[in-house]
Amino acid sequence: MLRKTVSIVALTALIAACSGSDEGNRGRLGRLGQDDLKDIFAELHEHIAVLASDEFGGRAPATEGEALTTAYLVQQFRALGLAPGNGDSYLQPVPVTELSTDANVSLAVRGRDFNAELTFGDDMVVSTERQVESTALVDSEIVFIGYGIVAPERNWNDYAGVDVKGKTVLILVN
Known part of the structure; x- marks a missing residue:
């Protein structure tokens, strides 16, 4: 349940961040009807279904699921006509450090x-x-x-x- 909630919130935030903020868009968004909302939720559901599918294997870092997830997001960014935000890339590497204790200590x-x-x-x-x-x-x-x-x-x-x-x-x- 938590994973679905996080996915929905993340995707909603992504769509909100990708929508324009000029006055024309605010006016258009203010006039959304019930059918528009149904279409938006149907599209959100499609994205969530893809990202939550077994094929993506939970989307954990350093797994094939992560690679599929980032490829899917890049594909969606391109489809929306967004320009890359990190040079010519839509992605940004984030170094991760693992701290562990030897059990033989x-x-x-x-x-x-x-x-x-x-x-x-x-x-x-x-x-x-x-x-x-x-x-x-x-x-x-x-x-x-x-x-x-x-x-x-x-x-x-x-x-x-x-x-x-x-x-x-x-x-x-x-």
């Missing part, structure tokens, strides 16, 4: 009276938004911060009065 916690080897997924989760090949924490002081919640509207701040600079922050993940 290990974490050893050692203290004066405590030693533990933690297993990824069962005992701990490690993540970062830094785009680095790997990270190692050696002899890093650990600061426990609960769930890491900062919610002033609830008078709740797990970081209040805690110095985390240069330390490893341990957060509960539910």
